[in-house]
Amino acid sequence: MFEVIKRAFVGISMAGVITFAVLTVMKVNMVEATVSELWMHMFGSLIIGVYFGFASFLFDNDSWSPLKQTSVHFLLSICVFYPLALFVGWVPPEPLPVVLSFVVFCATYVLFWIGARFNLKKLEQSMNDSIRK
Incomplete structure (x- = not known):
């Protein structure tokens, strides 16, 4: 809780x-x-x-x-x-703004995903390096 x-x-x-x-x-x-x-x-x-x-x-x-x-x-x-x-x-309830906002939403989501993936890969590499030592 x-x-x-x-x-x-x-x-x-x-x-x-x-x-x-x-x-x-x-x-x-x-x-x-x-x-x-x-x-x-x-x-x-x-x-x-x-x-x-x-x-x-x-x-x-x-x-x-x-x-x-x-x-x-x-x-x-x-x-x-x-x-x-x-x-x-x-977002105005019209087709063009909804589609454009969806594209921006997806692009922003992908950028955050790439950043998180990069961060996790860096953490993974750091952990693997510390295990090897």
Whole structure:
């Protein structure tokens, strides 16, 4: 139970940091927004943060292959992100923006996957080197 709460709060914390960065950019560029708009976007960020905090549990399942873990995580991420993005207004409910956002979503996911894979390979090499010594 502690781990569930911890991961939820890590997700909420990341959402808060990202929201603060976006608000900072808005302030620097003198962009005005209503409290209602800010509340809705913050709500969406918190939901996404909690989701990704919980979704990390998928990668703790050692009985699944990395391909299955990644595939399930990707599909769940789409199922959570798109309804929320359409509801909050991050993606306009029109074909072109949905397709373009899907391409950007996939590209971002692939970049994160490549970064994680690179990091795990580096860790694997470091562990193998320490065993050989």
